[in-house]
Amino acid sequence: MENLLKGKKGIIFGALDNKSMAWKIAEKAYEQGAVFTLSNTPVALRFGELNELAEKTNSTILPADATKMSDLQMVFEKSMEILGGKVDFVLHSIGMSLNVRKKVPYQELNYEYYVKTLDISAISFHKLLQTAYKLDAINEWGSVVALSYIAAQRTLYRYNDMADAKALLESIARSFGYIYGRERKVRVNTISQSPTLTTAGSGVAGIDALMDFTERMSPLGNATAQDLADFTVTLFSDLTRKITMQNLYHDGGFASMGMSKDAMHQYNKSLEQKDCK
Ligand SMILES: NC(=O)c1ccc[n+]([C@@H]2O[C@H](COP(=O)([O-])OP(=O)(O)OC[C@H]3O[C@@H](n4cnc5c(N)ncnc54)[C@H](O)[C@@H]3O)[C@@H](O)[C@H]2O)c1
16 A cells, blocks of 8 residues: 555654664655654764664654653654644654663662663653643644554563653553543554564563564564565555554464464473473
8 A cells, every 4th residue: 555644744753773663664764755854862873873864755854752751842842833833743762771771680789770760761752742732732633653562461571661761652652642632632552563573662671582482483484674664654554544442463473372382382391401400
């Protein structure tokens, strides 16, 4: 299907490099006819990779720390100025945990880091929504999407305080989604994506084993960043106007599985090894 986002304007937060989910989503949105601005932190922009995406998609980069209300206000105001009016879609693809980065185990959390994790990875979503709402920056039937992970519902070894951040993120999507839907007809959803090898993904300890496990457990296999880009543009499009306040699993079926043939096969191998000892 072509031109799904023709005439749509948007803001994409969180593209860091060409592995980022936000990068793939930006490429797909551009391919489908959207115009948008790109935002990331001044530190992330120093790597310079985002210029390549901006050139490719004819977009302007707006440096901003998503935990700062004044920065967010600037991004929405400038975006409306550049794009010539209110926007139709916003992507929140932002996450970071210093506890994960510094390998602090969950039972010993550093609380300064913990507050930062929640602020960057979840509360920034509320801040973004509040800013957009105050400025009335999103058109009716507009769509806001944030990226989540199944650790919000289930415990996954080593996902650490990011699990708490994702639970909060999904709750914000429901709470703000109700108000934004009721008052302005704007949709707010989260997509719960398979583990994916990006900069943030690679920071999760044991990501390779986790990805192998989820691949074996999912009837359709892990969803890639490219698959996610395809799905996300449908949520930005007019074809999904009555979906809101949802956490949508985009994970090849993993969320509904308990044990699979493929995983059992692998597990049996380790049982056989044990028997041989
Ligand atoms: N990779 C995975 O396995 C996976 C799975 C499910 C969900 N997610 C989520 O997808 C989203 C995007 O992550 P990704 O995997 O593409 O990794 P990524 O590292 O490419 O993206 C994370 C982005 O967050 C940005 N960021 C960090 N602090 C910020 C701040 N204060 N203000 C603004 N931006 C800030 C970073 O600069 C970076 O661009 C995150 O919310 C992540 O938790 C990732």
